[in-house]
Amino acid sequence: MGRWQLNLVKSHIAPAPAWRSQALLMTRDGDWNIRTVEYVYGDRIARSPVRYREDGKDYPVAPKRTFALTRLDDRRWKGTEKLDGIVVGVYDQTLSPDGRQLTIYHTTFDRRGKPLGTSVEVFDKIR
Numbered sequence: 001m002g003r004w005q006l007n008l009v010k011s012h013i014a015p016a017p018a019w020r021s022q023a024l025l026m027t028r029d030g031d032w033n034i035r036t037v038e039y040v041y042g043d044r045i046a047r048s049p050v051r052y053r054e055d056g057k058d059y060p061v062a063p064k065r066t067f068a069l070t071r072l073d074d075r076r077w078k079g080t081e082k083l084d085g086i087v088v089g090v091y092d093q094t095l096s097p098d099g100r101q102l103t104i105y106h107t108t109f110d111r112r113g114k115p116l117g118t119s120v121e122v123f124d125k126i127r
Contacts, residue, residue: 005022
């Protein structure tokens with residue numbers, strides 16, 4: 001939980017993003033997780049909130065789009081993103097032992113299952 005800032009020096013984003021920075025705000029509401037991704041595009045900020053449980057079930061995040069996350073242990077998670085029921089992204093997330101860095105390996109796919117690229121997103125905990 002907390003606020004996380006993408007470390008662009010340690011990260012590799014593929015394909016290249018249109019945004020210039022990214023932050024995560026993660027909170028809890030009972031047994032629900034709420035993850036709000038903030039993207040900065042020039043002079044505007046876009047926020048994308050996602051509400052889910054860590055139970056591997058698909059939760060709606062946008063029209064025709066779902067997100068599922070499974071907790072593997074205290075520091076690791078696996079997730080999938082689907083569009084119209086087709087997997088378009090897989091996630092492998094790891095929290096550092098000191099809890100100060102979150103690394104997300106994110107592979108995206110087209111609608112036929114062809115990989116488009118794998119990103120390594122390294123987030124530093126701000127608070």
